Amino acid sequence: MLKEIIFYGRGGQGGVTAANLLASAALKSGNKGVQAFPFFGAERRGAPVKAFARISDEEIYLRSQIREPDVVVVLDTGIMDVVNVTEGLKEDGIVLLNTPRKPSEVEMPCRVATVDATTIALNNKILVGGIPVVNTPLVGALAKLLDGVNIEAVKEAIKERFGKNAEANANAAEQAYNEVVL
Amino acid sequence: MIVIDTGNHIAALAAKMAKPHVIAAYPITPQTTIVERLAQYVENGEMDAEFIRVESEHSAMAACIGAASVGARTFTATSSHGLLLMHEMLHWAGLARLPIVMVNVNRALGPGWNIWSDLNDSLSQRDTGWIQFYASSVQEAYDNIIQAYKIAENEEVMLPAMICYDGFILSHTSMPAEIPEQHEVDKFLPEYKPAWKMDVEKPATHGNIVPPEYYIQIRYDMHLAMERAKKIIQEVGEEFGRKFGREYGLIHEYRCDDADYVMVTMSSIAAEGRVAVDRLREKGEKVGLVNLRTFRPFPREMLKYDKMIVIDRDISPGLGGVVYNEIRGNGSEVYGFMAGLGGMDVSYKDIERMYELAKQGKEGLYPLEVK
Incomplete structure (x- = not known):
């Protein structure tokens, strides 16, 4: 079963890293086909950016960009003023938002999941240049929403990627996994 | 191990594991991260190679030519305008029959400035005497680099090879x-053992003037070497398959057996x-x-299907799709599309x-002008 995920965030926020961590965790969870790639644009810090991930139990031959995602992850809800994040979302697709609000408090024409990744990042003291790192908790939350990706694999992928702060990022991912609400 | x-x-x-003695390269988007990673390997001692920092791609290829001439295994990588700046030296490497291996990360040419995929950069090096491989996955990119050295350094071939993606x-x-x-x-x-190399102990003139009656032979011999490369590419691809479980040839056919139409790209x-x-x-x-793995040598004789649809991510102004025109006229009914230019x-x-x-x-031209 192919699952396609789009990450929306701002340049420098870690959307591409999130896609890579998810792909790595999916591979560790036993999926044969995984992919992670940035939107092929001119990226700059602060501007809205997109990253993609694909997960399948079979080898993936698709090389095109994702147009009809199963899950959309929004790292910064502020970009929803300028980007239509539900564009192309599959009928039973899910939007995962980084917000302290509950899904019932969000008005969107689709299934909504929420997790307060910013607060989780602050509590775990994962900051880069003073900015909370929300990508690792959001990947943790995805492990709850996606069949075939387990949280242990997410933590392992995080530990492989981050030298120092690996533990704090892995803890943040686990906390988000436990706190995400659909 | 799966990575x-x-x-x-x-x-x-792949380049590291092929153990080149010399790397000379200049960074350019989107090739940059290859060079960064190789520089890191050399810096931290994981790779025992001479990394030559050059001031341009022309110099990068010139350095590879020098190193290959004295019998070193060499590697470089480039993209787009970098490859074009090498153009003179590409002919040089081909005519000197030096088995240099290079990655070209396909990127459009400017102006209009564009950093996205387009195959015109490497396809326009068609006549330089370089073997050209094209990869459709990261795995193929790895496998092609390892095999490229073995093919290029084969005594029946002795031609440089370019791996494109x-x-x-x-x-x-x-x-x-x-x-x-x-x-x-x-x-x-195994380690590269050239049949001939420049040697200060045995001085010889190299690259001196060649009269027409010899030049014509040199040039034609390059063509024959490219033709012989077809067999070697096949053999090396089969040996790779036996050892690593992934077999390669000049083309890869997918569900072609009873096909009325075969798409070629x-x-x-x-x-x-x-x-x-x-x-x-x-x-x-x-x-x-059909996934064309090699564009040079061109496996024209293998592309005999009644009806073919060729998809080119390139354009030869005044003629049309490059691959389409290489195939056309072989007796088949051939339809050509140009699509995806500049990363579409x-x-x-x-x-x-x-x-x-x-x-x-x-x-x-898909989707803008289809007739």
Whole structure:
């Protein structure tokens, strides 16, 4: 079963890293086909950016960009003023938002999941240049929403990627996994 | 071991495992991360190679030519305008019959400035005497680099080889790749032992004036070497298959056996095309796909299907699709599309649409001007 995920965030926020961590965790969870790639644009810090991930139990031959995602992850809800994040979302697709609000408090024409990744990042003291790192908790939350990706694999992928702060990022991912609400 | 990483990082790993003595390269988007990674390998002692920092791509190729002339195994990588700046030296490497191996990350040419995938950079090096491989996955990029050395250094060949893959679509996409152990690679690709090299102990003149009656032989011999390379590419691809479980040839056929139409393409579009073929087959369409692995030597004699649809991510102004025109005139009914230029996304839906259009006898620039 192919699952396609789009990450929306701002340049420098870690959307591409999130896609890579998810792909790595999916591979560790036993999926044969995984992919992670940035939107092929001119990226700059602060501007809205997109990253993609694909997960399948079979080898993936698709090389095109994702147009009809199963899950959309929004790292910064502020970009929803300028980007239509539900564009192309599959009928039973899910939007995962980084917000302290509950899904019932969000008005969107689709299934909504929420997790307060910013607060989780602050509590775990994962900051880069003073900015909370929300990508690792959001990947943790995805492990709850996606069949075939387990949280242990997410933590392992995080530990492989981050030298120092690996533990704090892995803890943040686990906390988000436990706190995400659909 | 299965590793997940970007096309560029996996290419750098392949280059490292092929154990070149000399790397000379200049960074350019989207090739940069190959050079960064190789510089890191050399810096931290993981790789025992001379890394020459050069001031341009022309110099990078010149340095590789010098090193290869004294019998060193060499590696470089470039993209787009970098490859074009090398052009004079590419002919030099080809005519000097030096088995230099290079990665070209395909990128469009400017102006208008564009950093995305387009195959015109490498296809316009068609006549330089370089073998050209095209990869449709990160795994193929790795496998092609390892095999390229063995093919290029074969005494029946002795030609430089270029491994090409799409900028961003493969260079910056993380995918899993099976990486063999170093000792397995060493066994498959032993140390380079040139039959001839420049040697200060045995001085000889090299590159002096050649009268027409000899020059014509040199030039034609290059052509014959390229023809012989077809057999060697096949043999090395089979040996690679026996050792590593992934067999290669000049082309890869997918569901072609009973096909009424065969789509011919290369690079990432060839992977996406498999998805289109599967979907069309489900609808009862008898269609297959050929992934062209080599553009030089060109396996023209293998492309004998009644009806072919060629998809080019390139354009030769005044003639049309490059691959299309290499095939046309072989007795088959051939339809040509140019698509995805400058990184335009080509999805399986686009490929299915091109198939439908070809069935109606149409061809041209997709999706803007199809007649």
